[in-house]
Amino acid sequence: MNLATRDVTARIGGSPEQALTAWEIASVVASALIAEWVVLSIGDGAQWLIAFPLISAFAFIIYSQLTRGESWRDLGCRVDNFGAAMRLLLPPMLAATIFCLAVGWFNESVNFSRWRGGQTILGMPALGFLWGLLQQFILQAFINRRAQMIWGAGWKSVLSVAFVFAALHLPNPLLTLATFTGGAVWAAVYQRTPNLFALGLSHSIMTWVLISNIPPAALHGLRVGFKYFG
Helix, strand or coil: CCHHHHHHHCCCCCHHHHHHHHHHHHHHHHHHHHHHHCHHHCCHHHHHHHHHHHHHHHHHHHHHHHHCCCCHHHHCCCCCCHHHHHHHHHHHHHHHHHHHHHHHHHHCCCCCCCCCCCCCCCHHHHHHHHHHHHHHHHHHHHHHHHHHHHHCCCHHHHHHHHHHHHHCCCCCHHHHHHHHHHHHHHHHHHHHCCCHHHHHHHHHHHHHHHHHHCCHHHHHHHCCHHHHHC
């Protein structure tokens, strides 16, 4: 067990604390599922209601982190290990990119401007990075750390993070598979070298690669929840 893991697990004393930690994870995941499966299915006129479960979940995350005395450095908001984290991320990113390019070439679906969505050439990667950073903050700085408090560092906590991330992309089959794979890689890298900026950058790049190469019909417009059927 490394120093980072001992720092996390040292704050948890026994099974009652582990049960409480599991409920912390469950409450945040439930808020996200309610937003995806309930609020977004109400209709375009009421989709602003999604702010309530999401803001509540984010507020709870911040409260939990403050209560446990987790510093920004603990959570991975740091730059000293950015290079080390990127070195761990580059091999799986390269492998995934080659695979996606092969699929895109075979299906004649390669289009690296597909993700712009009306944004400028600079605005698109900036928004992608911020969205990836936010997701990695929730996934790693909260769920991963609490999973380690329950199971310790290693495959159990890594897979639990991957399962959570994939479940939030149901029932989209291809997206669920992609997020499970990416979630496992990011969770494993975070446990070895916690750096949210590297993970956010990796998240945005791989999203761009995925959308730019995989046929849009196969991704079903990245729809999740009840929106997948609409």
